[in-house]
Amino acid sequence: MIGTSIPQYIFIRICIFALRLITPLSIFYVSFSLAEYPTSAGERFLLTWSIIEAAFYLFVYIPRKRALQASAQHPPLLEKEERKALFWKCWDKIPHPEYYISRWFLGARPGEVRRDNVKEFYEWALMNRGTESEDELVRRAQEDPEAKIEEEEELKEYVDGVETMLGRPIPPGRGPAKSLRLTIDEVNMRHRPVVWYLIVMFVDTFTAVYLRYNGFLLHRTHLRSALAIFPPRPASLFTRQISSAPDLSYWYRPHTSKTRLPILFIHGIGIGLMPYSQWLIGINKQDPLTATDGEIGIIAIELMPISFRITGVIKSPDDICRQVNMILERHGFDKVVLASHSYGSVVSTHLLKDPATAAKIGPVLFVDPVTFLLHLPDVAYNFTARRPRYANEHQLWYFASTDMMVAHTLARNFFWSQNILWKDDLRGHDVTVSLGGSDLIVDSTAVGKYIAGADLKSEDRAWKDLEWKGEGIEIIWWPTADHAQVFERKEGRMKLAHVLREYAKRKEQAEDDWF
Secondary structure, three states, X not given: OOOOOHHHHHHHHHHHHHHHHHHHHHHHHHHHHHHOOOOOHHHHHHHHHHHHHHHHHHHHHHHHHHHOOOOOOOOOOOOHHHHHHHHHHHHOOOOOHHHHHHHHOOOOOHHHOOHHHHHHHHHHHHHOOOOOOHHHHHHHHHHOHHHHHHHHHHHHHHHHHHHHHHOOOOOOOXXXXXXXXXXXXXXXXXXOOHHHHHHHHXXXXXXXXXXXXXXXXXXXXXXXXXXXXXXXOHHHHHOOOEOOOOOOEEEEEOOOOOOOOOEEEEOOOOOOOHHHHHHHHHHHHOOOOHHHHOOOOEEEEEOHHHOOOEOOOOOOHHHHHHHHHHHHHXXXXXXEEEEEEOOHHHHHHHHHHOHHXXXXXXXXXXXXXXXXXXXXXXXXXXXXHOOOOOHHHHHHHHHHHOOHHHHHHHHHOOOHHHHOEOHHHHOOOOEEEEEEOOOOOOOHHHHXXXXXXXXXXXXXXXXXXXXXXXXXXXXXXXXXXXXXXXXXXXHHHHHHHHHHHHHHOOHHHHHHHHO
């Protein structure tokens, strides 16, 4: 993640402008060449490339954009008592009520958010409503009037709860405010030229060579699945290792240690494993016990739909957990240290809640997690709705938020009530949460206070300076780090690698837990 300086702002805006200009210029050049066919080799190459870019936009991007606007398949609705319990649990963890309402309603002023607006928001947030037509709503009310009355009473309780939280009355009726409802709003994506995907392919290939040189082996999916990814992955053609999971490829560094646990890593949204490669290699490279005990094994799962590729939609949480378990079983791992970054914390949340995989997870490292306090609007608003101003915000907006498959993953497969993680879910685990003080996505201060057990409304700062001991739930605070920047800093990589090596020593403790 780049910074916020003026030179960086100019650089990122030029990069975005240049990439967005390629397609319209290509269409213009193709149209121009119809009148006068180019004669030189250079002009013919330029025409060929322009045709490729124009065809990619017209016959790949536009049809796929339309297809990806299809309605989300929401998870099963929580029971009424579960919904109420979740509402009040979230209600108790909202440090700034006016900010909470304003951000979920896209910056609306207090008078613009009225009772019907709040009701509509919770119809989506807790009841999976929002896509029905007026006729469907009327028909459902006529078929089961008692259920409709109960639903209205439940929604009234939520609106009254928000009113109590704000400490002021919410005007009746409906105001002009529009709430952020990710899974029913339009999937906000932007076109990428073929040139961009060639850059992605180059970076992916370079990363593959670097990882392979340093002892990692790619386990690709079956050839048909591996070839259904654009841009193509040359590394998939140069490996004989096949993943036991049908939809998950991964990189594996063999586990030779006899006394320590292996590591399972889940990456975040971005250009695959490239940002983490130095850190992953450094876990063993800087390990003083390698010579006597052997190396710590590392499995780094690849999630293609959030890696700037055009591919199939991301699998359901149950499918991902099942396939991760298949990978662990293949390598004979009964216990692992779990590490994840950013969106990877979503997958980690489901691994911790799924009975089959939860039993295999020991200590946990979260870096820039997005799942804690997910009911707060920061993650959803900052990633999908914020109008970018600074260099890092423009980078996030164009290269991540509006990527075709990333946008679809967040808009049609990201359900906050299913993905939220509470400290209660971490019982029995030693956990470290690494947070950046300048995170442009997560309200890292609020998350840090929550993890530390401090009052979210207090000015307590003592938790930021606590020494890491490797016991219980702990925080590592990086005062000036933005989202993912800890991996760009040598100090950050070394510290996080040290945490994993210390956690990997818990094998004997883990074996005691089994019996």
